[in-house]
Amino acid sequence: MHRPIAVFDAGIGSYAVVAEIRNRLPHQDIIYFADRASFPYGGKSRAELIQVMRRTIDYLSSFNPCAIVIASNAPSIMVLEELSQDIHLPLFGVYPPLREAWGLSHSGQIGIMGVQSLVESPMIGEFVAEHSAYSDRVALINASPMVELVESGAFLFAPEKTQAAVDAFLAQVFAKYPEIDVLTLSSTHLPWLRRFFENARPQCHFLDPAKDMVSRIGQGTKGQGKNRALVTEDERYDLATFRKMLSAIGVDIPLEPVRPY
Numbered sequence: 001m002h003r004p005i006a007v008f009d010a011g012i013g014s015y016a017v018v019a020e021i022r023n024r025l026p027h028q029d030i031i032y033f034a035d036r037a038s039f040p041y042g043g044k045s046r047a048e049l050i051q052v053m054r055r056t057i058d059y060l061s062s063f064n065p066c067a068i069v070i071a072s073n074a075p076s077i078m079v080l081e082e083l084s085q086d087i088h089l090p091l092f093g094v095y096p097p098l099r100e101a102w103g104l105s106h107s108g109q110i111g112i113m114g115v116q117s118l119v120e121s122p123m124i125g126e127f128v129a130e131h132s133a134y135s136d137r138v139a140l141i142n143a144s145p146m147v148e149l150v151e152s153g154a155f156l157f158a159p160e161k162t163q164a165a166v167d168a169f170l171a172q173v174f175a176k177y178p179e180i181d182v183l184t185l186s187s188t189h190l191p192w193l194r195r196f197f198e199n200a201r202p203q204c205h206f207l208d209p210a211k212d213m214v215s216r217i218g219q220g221t222k223g224q225g226k227n228r229a230l231v232t233e234d235e236r237y238d239l240a241t242f243r244k245m246l247s248a249i250g251v252d253i254p255l256e257p258v259r260p261y
Helices: 012-024 046-061 073-078 080-084 098-104 122-131 144-151 159-176 190-200 210-215 239-248
Strands: 005-009 030-035 067-070 110-114 138-142 182-185 205-207 227-232 255-257
Touching: 005 012, 005 046, 012 030, 012 067, 012 144, 012 190, 012 210, 012 239, 030 046, 046 067, 046 073, 046 080, 073 080, 073 122, 098 110, 098 122, 098 182, 098 205, 110 122, 122 138, 144 159, 144 190, 159 190, 182 190, 190 205, 239 255
Parallel strands: 005 030, 005 067, 030 227, 110 138, 110 182, 182 205, 227 255
Antiparallel strands: none
């Protein structure tokens, strides 16, 4: 591969980012690293996230990438700035698309759905204050239970159960925040549930930040348009299930198992 873009996350969530890069840069070589043994990022402390991010970036740097994408909102907001100070490669993260959310909202009330570590961190409050004049109108919503519906494959193999879980979750959200009309899907797992969210609340907009992130990458480095998929696994999330999940969303790519490191 010629100077690939390396994209990683703790599971299937980041494949949506890979697909968006492929659509925009058809000749770009891409390494897709699904570190399922580290799932979930959202349950880790800031110190644990830094350790995982450094270890993963060191590993992916051995492939001579032109850029590395942390395709996860929590580490992007919580630790990417610190990591960028001593890593001499272009690093890109994923962030809530607040400008787009405000442009779509009629009620003036929006929400950020993310994993627990993100919505409870001081960094997300700082991010909202920096990117919004109305931070008191932005609800921070813990959507960690929704992430497991994706990584377990329930959204593919148990759609009725998934819809029921999404319905119950959003009922709680809107009981607390009845005026919200835009929600950002600020975990890269959550866009896989978008149709379930829209079924449950069709009058609400649900925003995927992937397009905004990929637009910041630039022109990349022209290669042969190859994809290479690396995967870690453990007793919770095995390779066979992951292969089945990718097949169910129409992705046919050889998976190279990597030992947790």
